[in-house]
Amino acid sequence: MKIAIIGAGLSGITAARTLSDKLEAKAAITVFEKSRGAGGRMSTRRTDDFEFDHGAQYFTAKDTAFKAAVDMGTKQGHIAPWHGIAKYLKDGTLQNDTGGARYVSAPRMNSWIKAMTEGLDVKTSARVSGLLKTGTGWTLDFEDGAKETGFDALVCAVPAPQAEALLEPLSFAQLSAIKATKMDVCFALMLGFHAPLSLPWDTLRSIDGPASWIAANSAKPGRPSGGTALMVHSGPQWSNANVDRDKAELQAEMIDAASALTGLDLSKADYTTTHRWLYAAVSQGAGQPCLSDKAQNVVVCGDWCLGGRVEGAWLSGKAAAEHVISWAAQA
Numbered sequence: 662m663k664i665a666i667i668g669a670g671l672s673g674i675t676a677a678r679t680l681s682d683k684l685e686a687k688a689a690i691t692v693f694e695k696s697r698g699a700g701g702r703m704s705t706r707r708t709d710d711f712e713f714d715h716g717a718q719y720f721t722a723k724d725t726a727f728k729a730a731v732d733m734g735t736k737q738g739h740i741a742p743w744h745g746i747a748k749y750l751k752d753g754t755l756q757n758d759t760g761g762a763r764y765v766s767a768p769r770m771n772s773w774i775k776a777m778t779e780g781l782d783v784k785t786s787a788r789v790s791g792l793l794k795t796g797t798g799w800t801l802d803f804e805d806g807a808k809e810t811g812f813d814a815l816v817c818a819v820p821a822p823q824a825e826a827l828l829e830p831l832s833f834a835q836l837s838a839i840k841a842t843k844m845d846v847c848f849a850l851m852l853g854f855h856a857p858l859s860l861p862w863d864t865l866r867s868i869d870g871p872a873s874w875i876a877a878n879s880a881k882p883g884r885p886s887g888g889t890a891l892m893v894h895s896g897p898q899w900s901n902a903n904v905d906r907d908k909a910e911l912q913a914e915m916i917d918a919a920s921a922l923t924g925l926d927l928s929k930a931d932y933t934t935t936h937r938w939l940y941a942a943v944s945q946g947a948g949q950p951c952l953s954d955k956a957q958n959v960v961v962c963g964d965w966c967l968g969g970r971v972e973g974a975w976l977s978g979k980a981a982a983e984h985v986i987s988w989a990a991q992a
């Protein structure tokens with residue numbers, strides 16, 4: 662069975678890993694990823710002096726199978742618990758931000774995914790622009806004009822709006838479930854300081870606005886020490902409302918808001934940049950582990966199927982792999 666997986670984020674790589682481990686020589690699996698490397702929204706921006714996990718900040722593990730995978734990743738040295746000081750700002754006072762144990766991939770947010778890709782065929786800088794079913798199976802068209810053909814099954818592991826664009830022309834059976842989901846924008850402001858900042862917390866949650874989350878990335882386990890790499894995220898409502906705003910103006914507003922929250926003049930950072938995530942978080946999920954169309958041998962997965970977050974992406978990728986395994990058993 663020849664299987665194509667579109668997207669090398671956690672859901673796509675979890676699907677690929679599961680299929681490869683379970684089907685072994687019975688399947689030839691190729692992952693196609695538009696970026697230069699695997700990781701998706703679990704990614705790290707590196708400069709000469711600083712590193713920022715500018716997507717996912719940390720993750721929790723509630724599901725038993727996911728917790729077992731996290732424990733295994735921890736044993737293998739790709740994941741570490743993060744015992745940072747977590748606060749949130751309520752009515753002007755700092756409170757403890759309680760919740761389940763926090764984990765991060767280490768030494769970077771994409772390290773766990775990269776470790777999972779070992780032995781897998783992952784083609785990067787390969788943006789799928791179209792899908793076509795012919796007598797010999799699925800053909801993938803790429804943005805640069807290339808084609809890959811002869812796939813028996815497809816796993817589409819990209820954010821919902823990108824899945825919709827690829828699958829609408831195929832009349833995918835569960836298209837309406839994809840269309841019903843909603844993903845939010847997030848701006849990620851990265852501030853690097855050569856001299857360490859003195860902060861009374863490692864993470865600070867605040868209300869929706871230009872700075873609704875601040876984290877000292879450099880305080881995570883395995884990160885370079887010395888200075889401070891500060892990560893600021895805008896909240897979903899504010900981000901959606903400001904999606905097309907001038908970047909310099911927006912960045913200045915985020916710096917002002919984060920300065921007010923920290924009581925420090927963050928405009929003096931040695932390194933400053935802002936990244937826009939168009940599909941960052943999920944405000945309306947599909948409410949199913951994955952969406953499949955058995956008649957076409959296509960399954961769609963991603964964090965948005967299960968309401969977002971790292972744990973949801975992993976569970977969704979697993980569920981998608983199980984669908985393909987059941988098709989392989991019937992073939």
Ligand SMILES: Cc1cc2nc3c(=O)[nH]c(=O)nc-3n(C[C@H](O)[C@H](O)[C@H](O)COP(=O)(O)OP(=O)(O)OC[C@H]3O[C@@H](n4cnc5c(N)ncnc54)[C@H](O)[C@@H]3O)c2cc1C
Nearest residue numbers: 668670671672695701702716717718789963964970971974
């Ligand atoms: C700013 C931010 C903060 C977050 N914070 C947290 C957090 O603290 N805790 C938490 O649990 N989660 C958090 N998340 C969410 C978490 O990152 C995601 O739930 C998870 O990484 C999603 O994985 P995925 O595989 O579903 O999707 P993605 O990681 O988005 O992977 C999809 C991949 O598909 C690729 N792709 C898209 N279209 C194509 C195409 N046409 N051809 C080829 N490749 C394509 C993309 O480049 C990407 O690599 C955060 C996300 C962001 C952006």
